[in-house]
């Protein structure tokens with residue numbers, strides 16, 4: 001068995017969970033937050049057979065898009081009377097960040 005953790009963007013999570021359910025996968029959806037952008041994202045938990053890992057990854061790839069975000073860096077300490085606002089930093093987010101871990105499942 002494998003435990004798959006998939007960090008995905010909110011916009012993609014609904015369709016992705018539907019698709020995984022239609023394929024027969026059980027999914028737990030957790031609200032999470034990225035440490036860098038401090039924006040909400042979604043972490044999906046799936047326990048699957050080893051042979052199903054590739055199908056899950058393929059399905060995630062099909063439903064998750066890369067998006068561009070712009071982050072405003074902290075302004076530099078201003079010299080007397082001078083102010084140069086820093087240019088926004090372009091950041092590519094997604095499609096998804098996936099972790100695959102060995103797992104044993106027990107249902108109590």
Ligand code: 2BA
Nearest residue numbers: 007033034035036037038039041091092093094095096097
């Ligand atoms: P965030 O931490 O909010 O990161 C959002 C995006 O910002 C990242 O997209 C990446 O392009 C950029 N980024 C993150 N840390 C950076 C840094 N120190 N310097 C420059 N740019 C940085 P993704 O790589 O697609 O990650 C999307 C989300 O997936 C992350 O949100 C985080 O919640 C999760 N994630 C990504 N890598 C992870 C890891 N190694 N461990 C745990 N969670 C991870």
